[in-house]
Amino acid sequence: MTSAAPDNSRNRADALPKSWNPGEVEADLYEGWVGAGYFTADASSGKPPYSIVLPPPNVTGTLHMGHALDHTLMDLLTRRKRMQGYEVLWLPGMDHAGIATQSVVEKQLAADGKNKEDFGRELFIDKVWDWKRESGGQIQGQMRRLGDGVDWSRDRFTMDDGLSRAVQTIFKRLYDAGLIYRAERLVNWSPVLQTGISDLEVDHKEVDGELVSMRFGSLNDDEPHVIVATTRVETMLGDTAVAVHPDDERYRALIGTTIYHPITGRQIPIVADDYVDPEFGSGAVKITPAHDPNDFELGLRHGLPMPTIMDKSGRIADSGTEFDGMDRFEARVKIRERLEGEGRIVGRKFPYKHQVGHSERSGEPIEPRLSMQWWVKVDTLARAAGDAVREGEVKIHPASQEPRWFDWVDNMHDWCISRQLWWGHRIPIWYGPDGELVCLGPGEEAPAGWVQDPDVLDTWFSSGLWPFSTMGWPDATPELAKFYPTSVLVTGYDILFFWVARMMMFGMYVSDDPVLTAGKGDQKQVPFEDVFLHGLIRDQHGKKMSKSRGNGIDPLDWINSYGADALRFTLARGAQPGGDLSVGEAHALASRSFVTKLFNATKFALMNGARTGDLPPRETLTDADRWIVDRLDQVRADVDTAFDAYEFGKACEALYHFAWDELCDWYLELSKVQFAESDARAESTAVVLGSVLDAVLRLLHPVIPFVTETLWKALTGGESVVIAPWPQASGVATDDVAAQRVADAQRLITEIRRFRGDQGLADKQKVKATLVGIDEVGLSGFAASVANLARLTEPGADFATTAEVEVRLSGGTVTVALDTSGAIDLDAERRRLEKDLAAAQKDLDATTAKLGNEAFLAKAPQQVVDKITGRRDVAAAEVTRIGARLAELSAK
Structure with a gap:
């Protein structure tokens, strides 16, 4: 480290702006970093590797606060590792977001009175690519505003040719191994989008519906009949049984018989199954296997017919009743009215609050529907994903999330991977004219006249390959050799079961692929070594942010108002493994104040000649000098420990209090006297202050990169703090006396x-x-x-x-x-104290009265009583203190 003369430090202080205005400098600083190649990874480097792949945001979207948290933490990790001497790859990219993207383009066509069928599949897909090229840069711009140190030269998109090749390769391997199959199963069906959707794309909302109880069988009380209740009357058109509990004495004689269905007129069996709760309602339930998940499973157990009575748009079809052609909600009303007319409605609760799944994209209630789809058999894949964590190959942070992980992967159902869309990775299955079927890999061609399956793959299928497909798999590439497996996956705990599970399943499936293990021995290659799960962002009142509540915060609004550093510090300071964090304007303001404090302190130090260099001999330092140097050593160690454990909030708290409370509020003030003592003392103080500031700016850089870059360059004259070395331990024993x-x-x-x-x-x-x-x-x-x-x-x-x-x-x-004679306005001081005394006495009287209330003490929780007792004691002490002070003044 080289020393700079004090007058040069003062010159650099003059070069700093009068005040910190992030909007004037952030964009230029960021583009300067990118242009200098600081974020471009070198796969041929001899440095140890550190890699993160960015969870790909949807190309249709914009970054919300959850993204901002993800990106801040990943940027923090990669910036720190870069400073620690690692070759860092933070690989960016976006997800093609099949349903969301197709919906956007279809809405654009609808505005012109068109639909996708007017163009045909190929022309429609061309239009989607056109839209992607026009709109896909929005997220990249937001990432730049946030300061993301990603390797833009390796930007990926899940529909890129290379990633498409990876998708075809893994599909064929799984298909040939018997792990992908086609079957008719129940799926979440969106009548608006006319496709099956994943559980992640279903929002469960409480709605006001109706619970209708109706009579099956005879209307004569002396003849066989049962009462069943449902919130979805229209599904009774697909009923194929009534189920009761096998031990329910009320229905024992009816088990194995049939009963009259009041709408279809069919005789349907009464079956016994442990699934039925005899304590709920009448203890009898109607079974519609093709339109209810639980009924489907029961139908499989009992070999029941499974007629689908709705078409793809949610209209009644093929029921053989007068309700065919009706929308499902219209049919709900009409069927109920017919039953009422026949005297079969025995009860109706309205409104009846219950949870209903809605399509996240199109907003309508989803329809569980039996459909022919492609599936992944997950038992062996999920077991491998679980074993990777059990055996310590992959570590989940916090470990408290591991039981949830095991509960999910150990009980996972087969995964529906087909979607009835045009935009996405088309399923590589081809059908021959005589019913033949073949799965084709990359570069393989189907015989003439064969037709490809029209469905596309679930978006999670391609994003599940993200850690290795983005680095060139299935080909051997320098990136895979250097940076795979990735070091850590940073994401929210809310998608642990969806995206993380799929990446683990696919990653473990190819873990012994020679392309991945080349040069790395026989050890299987996991997709990532650590999984850090942060919580959800909530508003300042602890409520989850959502559009419906209107409490969401656009991260760009905070960047515009407070600067990217303030946003980043707010998020990182609140981030702890697995814990939710609440943020509001007050937090952003506090972070901006911290950034401003750091700027002003550094500028003051430079104006007083602060500079970096080798510290003077320790015996020549003052107690204050030795204390601040030792405290820096301790804080650096605490910060390293916290960052290594992904305890971002703890690290930020340590840096905040050291920089604000100890360095700025104490050492800077103590240094003012030392600067004035002598030239020798001023010179020594300048180096101590400059060296401590240098280290603090480097420690803070991963969290608040823009202000630290500006200040560090002014302080040291160095090229960039981005490539400055991470502070190391001094190796000097702490001076406890100082x-x-x-x-x-x-x-x-x-x-x-x-x-x-x-x-x-x-x-x-x-x-x-x-x-x-x-x-x-x-x-x-x-x-x-x-x-x-x-x-x-x-x-x-x-x-x-x-x-x-x-x-x-x-x-x-x-x-x-x-x-103090002449220093105090006695009359003004008496008035102030009398006002304070009145307030303290009022609080004392109120708390004393409450603690004297036996009825209150009998009901109040102990923690409430303790809190009021504490308030009383404080008030009593204040009354005594202020009274004594007033007595002193009265004697003057």
């Missing part, structure tokens, strides 16, 4: 300040005083600092002690004798 002296000086100054406040003295008003016993307690070296920071002046010939403050320190007691 630390104790500083602590004693801080206590002495604080107590004098508290006394001044109690006396109503203005902050800048100086008071004559003497410090009796300061030499005896070992604080003679701090006498000038105490006087400066406590606003004390030398006593003159007319000094008269009007007040004394005794401060007990580790080495004894210092008595501060003060002459």
